[in-house]
Amino acid sequence: MASHIVGYPRMGPKRELKFALESFWDKKSSAEDLQKVAADLRSSIWKQMADAGIKFIPSNTFSYYDQVLDTTSMLGAVPPRYGWNGGEIGFDTYFSMARGNASVPAMEMTKWFDTNYHFIVPELGPDVNFSYASHKAVDEYKEAKALGVDTVPVLIGPVSYLLLSKPAKGVEKTFSLLSLLPKIIPVYKEVISELKAAGASWIQFDEPTIVLDLDSHQLEAFTAAYADLESTLSGLNVLVETYFADLTAEAFKTLCGLKGVAAYGVDLVRGTKTIDLIKSDFPKGKYLFAGVVDGRNIWANELASSLNTLQELEAVVGKDKLVVSTSCSLLHTAVDLVNETKLDDEIKSWLAFAAQKVVEVNALAQALAGQKDEAFFSANAAAQASRKSSPRVTNEAVQKAAAALKGSDHRRATNVSARLDAQQKKLNLPVLPTTTIGSFPQTLELRRVRREFKAKKISEDDYVKAIKEEIKKVVDLQEELDIDVLVHGEPERNDMVEYFGEQLSGFAFTVNGWVQSYGSRCVKPPIIYGDVSRPNPMTVFWSSTAQSMTARPMKGMLTGPVTILNWSFVRNDQPRFETCYQIALAIKDEVEDLEKAGINVIQIDEAALREGLPLRKSEHAFYLKWAVHSFRITNCGVQDTTQIHTHMCYSNFNDIIHSIIDMDADVITIENSRSDEKLLSVFREGVKYGAGIGPGVYDIHSPRIPSTEEIADRITKMLAVLETNILWVNPDCGLKTRKYAEVKPALKNMVAAAKLLRTQLASAK
Numbered sequence: 001m002a003s004h005i006v007g008y009p010r011m012g013p014k015r016e017l018k019f020a021l022e023s024f025w026d027k028k029s030s031a032e033d034l035q036k037v038a039a040d041l042r043s044s045i046w047k048q049m050a051d052a053g054i055k056f057i058p059s060n061t062f063s064y065y066d067q068v069l070d071t072t073s074m075l076g077a078v079p080p081r082y083g084w085n086g087g088e089i090g091f092d093t094y095f096s097m098a099r100g101n102a103s104v105p106a107m108e109m110t111k112w113f114d115t116n117y118h119f120i121v122p123e124l125g126p127d128v129n130f131s132y133a134s135h136k137a138v139d140e141y142k143e144a145k146a147l148g149v150d151t152v153p154v155l156i157g158p159v160s161y162l163l164l165s166k167p168a169k170g171v172e173k174t175f176s177l178l179s180l181l182p183k184i185i186p187v188y189k190e191v192i193s194e195l196k197a198a199g200a201s202w203i204q205f206d207e208p209t210i211v212l213d214l215d216s217h218q219l220e221a222f223t224a225a226y227a228d229l230e231s232t233l234s235g236l237n238v239l240v241e242t243y244f245a246d247l248t249a250e251a252f253k254t255l256c257g258l259k260g261v262a263a264y265g266v267d268l269v270r271g272t273k274t275i276d277l278i279k280s281d282f283p284k285g286k287y288l289f290a291g292v293v294d295g296r297n298i299w300a301n302e303l304a305s306s307l308n309t310l311q312e313l314e315a316v317v318g319k320d321k322l323v324v325s326t327s328c329s330l331l332h333t334a335v336d337l338v339n340e341t342k343l344d345d346e347i348k349s350w351l352a353f354a355a356q357k358v359v360e361v362n363a364l365a366q367a368l369a370g371q372k373d374e375a376f377f378s379a380n381a382a383a384q385a386s387r388k389s390s391p392r393v394t395n396e397a398v399q400k401a402a403a404a405l406k407g408s409d410h411r412r413a414t415n416v417s418a419r420l421d422a423q424q425k426k427l428n429l430p431v432l433p434t435t436t437i438g439s440f441p442q443t444l445e446l447r448r449v450r451r452e453f454k455a456k457k458i459s460e461d462d463y464v465k466a467i468k469e470e471i472k473k474v475v476d477l478q479e480e481l482d483i484d485v486l487v488h489g490e491p492e493r494n495d496m497v498e499y500f501g502e503q504l505s506g507f508a509f510t511v512n513g514w515v516q517s518y519g520s521r522c523v524k525p526p527i528i529y530g531d532v533s534r535p536n537p538m539t540v541f542w543s544s545t546a547q548s549m550t551a552r553p554m555k556g557m558l559t560g561p562v563t564i565l566n567w568s569f570v571r572n573d574q575p576r577f578e579t580c581y582q583i584a585l586a587i588k589d590e591v592e593d594l595e596k597a598g599i600n601v602i603q604i605d606e607a608a609l610r611e612g613l614p615l616r617k618s619e620h621a622f623y624l625k626w627a628v629h630s631f632r633i634t635n636c637g638v639q640d641t642t643q644i645h646t647h648m649c650y651s652n653f654n655d656i657i658h659s660i661i662d663m664d665a666d667v668i669t670i671e672n673s674r675s676d677e678k679l680l681s682v683f684r685e686g687v688k689y690g691a692g693i694g695p696g697v698y699d700i701h702s703p704r705i706p707s708t709e710e711i712a713d714r715i716t717k718m719l720a721v722l723e724t725n726i727l728w729v730n731p732d733c734g735l736k737t738r739k740y741a742e743v744k745p746a747l748k749n750m751v752a753a754a755k756l757l758r759t760q761l762a763s764a765k
Helices: 016-025 031-051 067-074 091-099 136-146 158-163 177-198 216-233 249-256 274-281 303-317 345-349 354-368 374-389 396-407 416-427 444-454 460-481 496-501 540-547 561-566 576-596 617-635 654-662 679-684 708-719 740-764
Strands: 057-059 109-111 118-120 151-156 202-206 237-241 263-267 287-293 322-326 505-508 515-518 521-523 527-533 555-559 601-605 643-648 667-670 692-695
Touching: 016 031, 016 091, 031 057, 031 136, 031 354, 057 136, 067 091, 067 118, 067 136, 067 151, 118 515, 136 151, 136 177, 151 177, 158 177, 158 216, 177 216, 216 249, 237 287, 249 274, 263 274, 274 303, 287 303, 287 354, 303 322, 303 354, 303 374, 322 354, 345 374, 354 374, 396 527, 396 576, 416 643, 444 460, 460 540, 460 740, 496 555, 496 561, 527 576, 540 555, 540 576, 555 576, 561 576, 561 617, 576 601, 576 617, 601 617, 617 654, 654 679, 708 740
Parallel strands: 057 151, 151 202, 202 237, 237 263, 263 287, 287 322, 555 601, 601 643, 643 667, 667 692
Antiparallel strands: 109 118, 505 527, 515 521
16 A cells, blocks of 8 residues: 655754755855755655655655745746846745845745745736746756655646736736636646656646635636646656645546546545545546645544545545545644654654654555554554543633633723724824834844753843843834834744743643744744643733833733634644633733733734635634634723734735724734735725724835835825824834844834824825
8 A cells, every 4th residue: 555745844853944044045155055955854854755665755845945936936937026037047036036135025925825834926917928947846856866766746736826826016906817827838848748758657736726715717727737738747647636625526526537637635634525525426547645644733643543534435446546645745744753852751642743644654554555553553542542531631610711701702892993092092102103013133142042041051030131131122222213112022932822832731842843934934833732721921021021111102912812823733622713712811811911010002913813714715704703702802801091902914814804803903013015015905995994003014024124215105005095093104024033234224214204204294284
């Protein structure tokens, strides 16, 4: 029985690629140094899978930044502003598209479906001249072959690539991106021909968009694309891989009817209903790659249950046509549990990271072939039983409090307009008030202090002294820049979710459980294994300390319950909304303690609320109801004069704007600049927003420093659709990934732009 892995994490078990990328970007190492690190990582990944007995090992799932950007490079679809003149795309052009450079901004970045991974959005139009401009897929196949590993090259499928794209600036928004299929198919044909010539016998096309709510025209595009590719694909075994949700009956019929395709990959973790379609109408003679091992969470597979599912499917598709696989790429999980030396043994026995999931896939394939490892299956069953019965998982008081929430919608007693009036009397802010989103640059010295305190190399007194000094530096800088509402810079936090999880019950933490978010940015999601509560205040000391350093309003900085949920590895033994309500109650306690401590502005970030939106529209209303309710629970008990902010970033918000309004925050700061200000189109179309709003005026994920004039122009565009008295001026997101040399001039220009507009508005009266 064969086994397959959809894709694998790229960063390395100890973030080797992250450090190599940042060293290269900082001009501390060469392109050759970066390429060597990458080659070593690829080699170790291929060898690991081969040693584990995996038959279908993927190649071209490695990326220096993002697999969609890799496809943009393969197709030569470089926006003109980057000055690319043809030929093989090198690092300069590639990283300029991803990160921007001194003269031009980066391409838009948004979330990959409903994950915390981000991709670079292709910018396309009728005038793009596609050409084969990156041979990465072929080069990596050859590289693996030279190491003695025959891999399955993976490409983003042509239809998904176009459906994930957007019309370039200046192109009509109604432009049909699918009309470009005849222009990109010839490039795909060149790539396929080269892979065949290099000896590839299988090829994998990732077409995850087929799980979305697609119309008949969009589904027909899949049929047309693979019909056009059929003759070129002749002689290859073709796998079309889908993931993240069930297939609709129409999508399943389309998938199974694709010309030249021998195998279909399906997610049977988040797409359990697809099993019924397979049982009723799976095409004879085709392969089924059954994704039974979860690629998006870190819980050990229930092997006995998965084996039962596989045996049912085997009876349908045939013994020689069933392949055991992961539900999606393992990119979304941590790399290797072996590196976790500080997790306690009981919790560790419940987990499986990417390396362990590879072993699980092979163990299931072997069991299906009649070679079951009884000891491995017995240990797995014992761990599953331990998790179900462990007293550390359940807290009856928490469950009771969460259950009691269902009788109310937890709205503040006064409407937002009256609250804003009361807050203005207390805060006395100017028109177009300026603020930042929370974090300030995390310097090497600051990281060293936190690391040494965690390792008990410095005392708590020395740690507190160092953090206070950093807060004072950040406060003084903001006062010098004349920012209106300040932040303390979050120097005590390495990660916005991890920081809170460490202080909540029901959470466990890893040492090296890093997951790529975008580029070199990695996060270390906490593991929610049990019921959640807040034993002690979490931020009150630092927020109070910061407020004592200034007469200006100081924001208390919290992460909201939905974001903590969506940016954690969440327990899978109860509905997600129940865990979210538990977190909301814990954050509510913190909000009320901050208010008692004299903090008049409290920001509860919900950066990931949109990210958790189910892929199916039929499931949106239920998710948004409990997610928005969870946010309101956190702040329903504060006074009218306490101003509640929230923040959202890097997603498409336009389709959930009414739910954002229903959150009933006093002020929302929201990403806007990198997405070509598409957020503003909602307000141009007549949506009325009465609360404060700060659409980001510049992109913090690029090192580029915007001018005062550029920022003023952005603010002017905002004033065309938003009332002057509700508009705030702020960056797109937190500043932790930037350097002070970039932050200071950018914020200086931002404040200057706000003051320029204030003067213009005053003189126009």
